[in-house]
Amino acid sequence: MTEPPTGRPDLDELRRRAMANAPQREAGMVVCENLVRIYQTEGVEVQALQGLDLSVAQGEMIAVVGASGSGKSTLLGILSGQDVPTAGAAEVAGHDLLAMKRRERLGYRRATVGFVRQQTSRNLLPYLSAAENVMLPMTYTGIKRSRRRARAEELLDLLSVGHCRDRTPDTLSGGEQQRVAIAVANANEPRVLFADEPTGELDTATSDEVFAALRRANENLGVTVVVVTHDALVSEQVQRTVRIRNGRTSTEVLRRVATGEDGVEVLTAEEYAVLDAGGRLQLPGEFTERLHLRKRVRLVLESDHVGVWPDEAARRARSDAQDAESGDGSER
Ligand code: ADP
Numbered sequence: 253m254t255e256p257p258t259g260r261p262d263l264d265e266l267r268r269r270a271m272a273n274a275p276q277r278e279a280g281m282v283v284c285e286n287l288v289r290i291y292q293t294e295g296v297e298v299q300a301l302q303g304l305d306l307s308v309a310q311g312e313m314i315a316v317v318g319a320s321g322s323g324k325s326t327l328l329g330i331l332s333g334q335d336v337p338t339a340g341a342a343e344v345a346g347h348d349l350l351a352m353k354r355r356e357r358l359g360y361r362r363a364t365v366g367f368v369r370q371q372t373s374r375n376l377l378p379y380l381s382a383a384e385n386v387m388l389p390m391t392y393t394g395i396k397r398s399r400r401r402a403r404a405e406e407l408l409d410l411l412s413v414g415h416c417r418d419r420t421p422d423t424l425s426g427g428e429q430q431r432v433a434i435a436v437a438n439a440n441e442p443r444v445l446f447a448d449e450p451t452g453e454l455d456t457a458t459s460d461e462v463f464a465a466l467r468r469a470n471e472n473l474g475v476t477v478v479v480v481t482h483d484a485l486v487s488e489q490v491q492r493t494v495r496i497r498n499g500r501t502s503t504e505v506l507r508r509v510a511t512g513e514d515g516v517e518v519l520t521a522e523e524y525a526v527l528d529a530g531g532r533l534q535l536p537g538e539f540t541e542r543l544h545l546r547k548r549v550r551l552v553l554e555s556d557h558v559g560v561w562p563d564e565a566a567r568r569a570r571s572d573a574q575d576a577e578s579g580d581g582s583e584r
Pocket residue numbers: 291292293298299300318319320321322323324325326327
């Protein structure tokens with residue numbers, strides 16, 4: 253469309269330009285926009301997710317970190333179809349998680365996603381062998397009976413727990429149980445695997461094995477992986493770590509291999525603040541405290557960055573108050 257002869261753009265033209273400048277929504281395996289989850293118990297309202305944005309590309313493996321109570325499990329519960337958000341948008345592998353009806357939800361939970369819990373004992377049925385545990389979810393989907401055992405054994409071998417196939421969970425170590433649980437979660441070839449602190453009950457060496465199994469599932473089966481973890485060693489092994497603060501994604505650390513001028517490859521990690529589709533971002537607490545940034549700040553657009561300045565009036569009021577305080581009792 254061209255501009256009208258007056259040289260002034262009309263409304264349609266302005267709208268078109270605005271659309272062209274709007275950030276392109278990346279097509280992702282997981283896309284959350286402005287996700288809200290409010291729990292209401294006995295009249296008390298808890299805002300577990302407060303407008304969370306997240307995008308995970310197909311085949312990616314990311315770690316989600318954050319303080320206890322920041323909303324990590326709530327997010328995974330929603331993404332895995334066990335819980336429904338209060339508002340916002342969430343899409344996984346093309347399924348709209350807010351619009352999904354019961355039937356679709358059931359199929360979604362059985363075949364589109366896999367889930368591994370922290371509690372080793374809750375991931376497996378105690379009276380079934382490892383192989384039988386892996387075969388069980390296949391009975392709900394179209395995988396042929398003759399194919400089930402072979403697939404279960406392939407998965408257990410891939411995750412280095414082939415030797416556990418005929419044993420029941422009580423005879424397996426915690427790490428072995430979690431690796432079998434990863435095999436169970438992958439039984440129906442899910443598109444996305446969610447793991448909520450899968451190494452939370454394990455020691456460091458065992459955690460490494462479990463994490464290696466998640467990576468192997470990601471690399472060899474092509475499943476997209478979202479893993480919640482407290483373990484810094486674990487989160488350092490993925491390319492992207494997303495931090496949740498107060499029910500929102502606040503920062504992301506991206507790790508890349510860069511080649512220096514001397515030709516030596518080094519792993520770099522850079523931390524970014526997350527900017528949502530509405531232009532909102534969270535300033536780190538240490539920044540806001542150091543400069544007494546509160547309620548209102550001034551933004552200044554520079555050629556290649558944006559400056560954030562304290563509210564001048566508030567700053568003056570504060571320094572006057574300090575002067576008055578230090579002047580107390582002294583004569584002028
Ligand atoms: P995280 O996994 O990061 O520790 P959660 O997602 O479990 O955090 O919890 C986020 C917030 O929501 C917390 O304040 C928690 O107390 C609250 N919450 C979680 N589940 C429920 C629930 N079923 N009912 C009420 N409040 C809940």
